[in-house]
Amino acid sequence: MVILHIYQSFWFQVKNRIKNDLLKNILKDCFWDYHFSADEIEEIVINGSSEEKYFLFHKILAHSRHLLLSMEVFSRKDLEAMLNKKIPEGTRSDYLQHRKELVEFFYFDKELNRRELAWL
Numbered sequence: 001m002v003i004l005h006i007y008q009s010f011w012f013q014v015k016n017r018i019k020n021d022l023l024k025n026i027l028k029d030c031f032w033d034y035h036f037s038a039d040e041i042e043e044i045v046i047n048g049s050s051e052e053k054y055f056l057f058h059k060i061l062a063h064s065r066h067l068l069l070s071m072e073v074f075s076r077k078d079l080e081a082m083l084n085k086k087i088p089e090g091t092r093s094d095y096l097q098h099r100k101e102l103v104e105f106f107y108f109d110k111e112l113n114r115r116e117l118a119w120l
Helices: 002-030 038-047 050-063 067-073 076-083 093-108
Strands: none
Touching: 002 038, 002 050, 002 067, 038 050, 038 067, 050 067, 050 076, 050 093, 067 093, 076 093
């Protein structure tokens, strides 16, 4: 019983450290021009409105160096809802659509429609 408690405590600490590092990377990559804290980002993920979550999703999609890992902050349900929204047209829409397709492929096994990604 004691060993199980030690094991659970260890994994809880590891998961918290990974989560904290992930939030720090998101802040560094995506919110360098804002005054957000890791706690505020976590609050958006847990209790944010769909608009707030989409704002965070879009920032990660556009700027994260660790795109697939950073998407781990969202629940599968939230991630799927945000992926179903259309990327707004603009100067970077092709780049964002490309990254969105990678996330869909990785998390939901959707088919890749881009020739340059066909090797995956």
